[in-house]
Amino acid sequence: xxxxxxxxxxxxxxxxxxxxxxxxxxxxxxxxxxxxxxxxxxxxxxxxxxxxxxxxxxxxxxxxxxxxxxxxxxxxxxxxxxxxxxxxxxxxxxxxxxxxxxxxxxxxxxxxxxxxxxxxxxxxxxxxxxxxxxxxxxxxxxxxxxxxxxxxxxxxxxxxxxxxxxxxxxxxxxxxxxxxxxxxxxxxxxxxxxxxxxxxxxxxxxxxxxxxxxxxxxxxxxxxxxxxxxxxx
Amino acid sequence: xxxxxxxxxxxxxxxxxxxxxxxxxxxxxxxxxxxxxxxxxxxxxxxxxxxxxxxxxxxxxxxxxxxxxxxxxxxxxxxxxxxxxxxxxxxxxxxxxxxxxxxxxxxxxxxxxxxxxxxxxxxxxxxxxxxxxxxxxxxxxxxxxxxxxxxxxxxxxxxxxxxxxxxxxxxxxxxxxxxxxxxxxxxxxxxxxxxxxxxxxxxxxxxxxxxxxxxxxxxxxxxxxxxxxxxxxxxxxxxxxxxxxxxxxxxxxxxxxxxxxxxxxxxxxxxxxxxxxxxxxxxxxxxxxxxxxxxxxxxxxxxxxxxxxxxxxxxxxxxxxxxxxxxxxxxxxxxxxxxxxxxxxxxxxxxxxxxxxxxxxxxxxxxxxxxxxxxxxxxxxxxxxxxxxxxxxxxxxxxxxxxxx
Numbered sequence: 144x145x146x147x148x149x150x151x152x153x154x155x156x157x158x159x160x161x162x163x164x165x166x167x168x169x170x171x172x173x174x175x176x177x178x179x180x181x182x183x184x185x186x187x188x189x190x191x192x193x194x195x196x197x198x199x200x201x202x203x204x205x206x207x208x209x210x211x212x213x214x215x216x217x218x219x220x221x222x223x224x225x226x227x228x229x230x231x232x233x234x235x236x237x238x239x240x241x242x243x244x245x246x247x248x249x250x251x252x253x254x255x256x257x258x259x260x261x262x263x264x265x266x267x268x269x270x271x272x273x274x275x276x277x278x279x280x281x282x283x284x285x286x287x288x289x290x291x292x293x294x295x296x297x298x299x300x301x302x303x304x305x306x307x308x309x310x311x312x313x314x315x316x317x318x319x320x321x322x323x324x325x326x327x328x329x330x331x332x333x334x335x336x337x338x339x340x341x342x343x344x345x346x347x348x349x350x351x352x353x354x355x356x357x358x359x360x361x362x363x364x365x366x367x368x369x370x371x372x373x374x375x376x
Numbered sequence: 377x378x379x380x381x382x383x384x385x386x387x388x389x390x391x392x393x394x395x396x397x398x399x400x401x402x403x404x405x406x407x408x409x410x411x412x413x414x415x416x417x418x419x420x421x422x423x424x425x426x427x428x429x430x431x432x433x434x435x436x437x438x439x440x441x442x443x444x445x446x447x448x449x450x451x452x453x454x455x456x457x458x459x460x461x462x463x464x465x466x467x468x469x470x471x472x473x474x475x476x477x478x479x480x481x482x483x484x485x486x487x488x489x490x491x492x493x494x495x496x497x498x499x500x501x502x503x504x505x506x507x508x509x510x511x512x513x514x515x516x517x518x519x520x521x522x523x524x525x526x527x528x529x530x531x532x533x534x535x536x537x538x539x540x541x542x543x544x545x546x547x548x549x550x551x552x553x554x555x556x557x558x559x560x561x562x563x564x565x566x567x568x569x570x571x572x573x574x575x576x577x578x579x580x581x582x583x584x585x586x587x588x589x590x591x592x593x594x595x596x597x598x599x600x601x602x603x604x605x606x607x608x609x610x611x612x613x614x615x616x617x618x619x620x621x622x623x624x625x626x627x628x629x630x631x632x633x634x635x636x637x638x639x640x641x642x643x644x645x646x647x648x649x650x651x652x653x654x655x656x657x658x659x660x661x662x663x664x665x666x667x668x669x670x671x672x673x674x675x676x677x678x679x680x681x682x683x684x685x686x687x688x689x690x691x692x693x694x695x696x697x698x699x700x701x702x703x704x705x706x707x708x709x710x711x712x713x714x715x716x717x718x719x720x721x722x723x724x725x726x727x728x729x730x731x732x733x734x735x736x737x738x739x740x741x742x743x744x745x746x747x748x749x750x751x752x753x754x755x756x757x758x759x760x761x762x763x764x765x766x767x768x769x770x771x772x773x774x775x776x777x778x779x780x781x
Contacts, residue, residue, distance in 0.1 A: 203775035230679025245384035
């Protein structure tokens with residue numbers, strides 16, 4: 144049986160400063176991501192991978208084209224509906240500034256659930272389970288400042304997972320991590336992808352991430368240069 | 377949740393928050409103190425006018441105030457005074473004979489207002505005996521004794537025991553003169569009045585004016601409690617149906633204006649202080665928003681909508697202001713209470729102030745109503761100051777905000 148297309152970026156382009164000095168960050172890109180894929184979006188700096196990722200996550204609006212996620216055309220959603228859509232369907236992991244500094248690991252993970260009005264008991268149960276999954280059950284009351292970079296990213300993954308999203312978009316999640324922390328994080332993500340069928344889409348130029356991916360899309364100058372399937376190592 | 381995050385956010389940069397809160401505390405303390413100091417000055421002036429000059433209520437012949445002529449008098453004064461003394465709301469009463477005339481010394485002359493008083497009664501009313509600096513307060517048995525202000529004495533170049541002549545018109549409109557001996561020199565808190573008012577014994581002046589012994593020009597009533605003013609006024613009108621009964625606000629409309637203008641002054645002073653504070657608060661909150669652009673972008677990305685971002689920033693600003701306001705008001709209230717009891721001696725400037733009727737010791741005072749006004753204005757300032765930084769946060773686009781370094 145063919146897997147369902149979860150993300151369909153149709154002919155998307157993004158032009159910055161269209162009226163002054165136009166910068167074509169992404170040009171006429173067609174991408175279909177299927178449910179349960181583990182995709183790395185790679186390319187040199189300025190190739191448009193973060194821009195494409197942001198558009199696919201509804202953080203940025205394409206100048207031309209449309210993005211359909213799970214049969215919903217997010218490019219036509221009103222701002223608040225789009226925020227709500229992101230809250231329920233997409234988990235984000237950023238390179239840095241991922242967590243709310245004034246909240247503990249437990250509160251950070253529970254934050255998204257609170258936004259979804261999940262009852263307290265259920266919320267706490269899920270938060271504990273997620274933090275256990277990322278191996279941080281002993282750091283639940285630590286604030287981001289008290290955690291290492293790798294631990295912070297693991298909390299971010301736990302938070303991204305909290306709302307049981309269909310997709311997790313990660314923008315260079317390992318860029319600031321040492322090898323051990325990066326490996327650890329990737330193992331957790333790969334495990335979640337395999338066991339919970341969550342679709343993962345990374346923008347990265349980290350070889351460690353690229354090697355773990357089953358599909359690698361390479362962008363050069365805002366255009367898709369190659370799109371290959373591979374066996375993760 | 378937002379309440380908790382906003383609260384923790386303001387303590388991320390403790391120094392900055394303390395600086396803002398301190399500036400609010402100092403600003404409000406200064407404002408409240410300034411208001412209390414000014415009101416203390418005015419109140420002193422008002423109290424002096426009421427207790428040392430006008431009394432709470434005065435009764436005159438209806439035409440007396442228009443022409444200030446002694447012939448317009450209230451008959452049967454003694455009986456009226458007796459009845460008034462029986463009223464439990466009245467602290468003291470006195471009658472006065474008033475005439476305008478000229479005081480002449482061997483060297484010069486000056487226009488004066490002559491008060492014929494009953495010295496014993498007036499001790500409880502205007503308390504002139506407390507202000508006598510030289511000589512005595514009608515202690516001699518002589519009938520032609522006169523009490524004049526130090527300033528007038530200086531102007532007339534006379535001393536204690538000097539002889540002066542008062543010239544005025546009697547009730548028949550004939551010019552009469554009387555020789556008086558200066559028995560005492562007084563200095564009240566209102567130097568400008570000291571130059572004009574002279575006091576003589578009532579019976580002696582009555583004789584000179586040829587006024588009936590039972591008549592007087594003014595009945596002054598001092599109340600135990602000012603709140604009973606309307607009741608006593610009604611009682612007085614009943615007692616003297618043909619007289620004109622007026623309270624101190626009617627007698628001295630400028631004092632009413634002082635109160636009115638002070639209310640306006642409260643709004644202006646508080647408004648200026650809060651406006652200055654608003655800029656400080658807006659500046660701090662803007663800094664706080666701008667240095668958290670990426671974090672705010674992340675919050676929007678993970679699902680915090682703009683309304684909630686707006687509320688969060690508003691709450692942060694409100695917290696800062698609403699912590700500072702009560703403390704500032706409390707410190708101001710404590711300062712005012714302490715100084716209200718002990719007073720502030722500004723004798724360095726008292727000469728100048730005394731000529732305007734102000735005392736040299738100021739007792740700051742402020743009604744609770746004014747504290748409420750300041751508190752309400754403070755609350756609106758908090759909201760006003762919160763809007764712009766929160767609005768600025770709304771302008772952020774999550775993807776741009778996340779990219780921002």
